[in-house]
Amino acid sequence: MTDARIAVTDAQRADAEIIWDYHQMRHRLRPCSxxxxxxxxxxxxxxxxxxxxxxxxxxxxxxxxxxxxxxxxxxxxxxxxxxxxxxxxxxxxxxxxxxxxxxxxxxxxxxxxxxxxxxxxxxxxxxxxxxxxxxxxxxxxxxxxxxxxxxxxxxxEPLSFDDYLKSIGDERLVIDMLVGDLQRIIEYPGLGFAIAQDLPDQIAAAYDRLVDAGFDSRLLKR
Incomplete structure (x- = not known):
């Protein structure tokens, strides 16, 4: 489990930011029904x-x-x-x-x-x-x-990763949530809850490093 007393390292923050970027689709906004x-x-x-x-x-x-x-x-x-x-x-x-x-x-x-x-x-x-x-x-x-x-x-909401961290006020919690959502993107297609999507190697590697580092409070319970 994560420990809010342990500071987030620069490397962990960098891994989190590339996962943050992956989560965003960057669709062009247009009128919808x-x-x-x-x-x-x-x-x-x-x-x-x-x-x-x-x-x-x-x-x-x-x-x-x-x-x-x-x-x-x-x-x-x-x-x-x-x-x-x-x-x-x-x-x-x-x-x-x-x-x-x-x-x-x-x-x-x-x-x-x-x-x-x-x-x-x-x-x-x-x-x-x-x-x-x-x-x-x-x-x-x-x-x-x-x-x-x-x-x-x-x-x-068009916020940068740093601005979102500041708005929530808890770096470790935000990274836990990023990791948890990525796990669901990976696993939900096999459970019938979502379509499958490409997962670049660098995203998978960042995910593994953050899980290994204990950013796991939002992971699905097995």
Whole structure:
């Protein structure tokens, strides 16, 4: 397990940064039929979703997410509810928001948001997936698996790795999360939860080094 008292080395930070870069899809933003804000601990998702709505990139926005052990205290009424309240405070009309409060994982985020959009009568040929910066690739792979009929466009708050570290305030925790998401990208295709994606050798090597160094608190339990 990781120990917050142990400083992150320059080499470990460099390994984390190349994994951070891999997680981001760098899609060109364009107008989509709808958007999905994927629930998490990061309220920046809701803030950036509001910014993209105001830019006219989509007419309807689904916020999807219940709670997890890491968000229950921060968002006691559920991730989607708090996201929606934050977006409304930033100027998004409540009528443009659909709250999906039950999703407990990324597969749920996609399938339940799809159902919510269908129930609202929204014809969807493309969807803007708004997530934490290091979740873009996993969101893309999950959407391609569970909703292959739509074209996903991935977006996240445009922060550098260093700026994101500062915003969270815990380097080891962020690196644990980067490593955990990468493990899911590697293993979820075999479990039927996502499409497979190429994993460059340098990314795999960085992952192995960080796991060996104890950045493992967000790994799947075996």
């Amino acid at each position: 709808a958007a999905i804000g994927l629930g998490s601990h990061d309220l920046g998702v809701a803030g950036f979703a509001a910014e993209l709505y105001r830019a006219g990139l989509f007419p309807v926005l689904v916020f999807s997410g219940a709670n997890s052990p890491t968000t229950a205290e921060r968002f006691p009424r559920g991730e989607a509810v708090h996201y929606a309240e934050h977006a409304v405070a930033l100027g998004v009309p409540r009528s443009a928001i659909i709250v999906e409060p039950c999703a407990k994982n990324t597969g749920d985020n996609i399938t339940m948001s799809r159902q919510a959009l269908q129930q609202a009568g929204v014809e969807t040929s493309s969807v803007l997936l708004i997530s934490k910066p290091y979740m873009e690739r996993r969101a893309y792979a999950t959407c391609r698996k569970f909703w292959p009929q739509v074209e996903p466009v991935c977006a996240s």
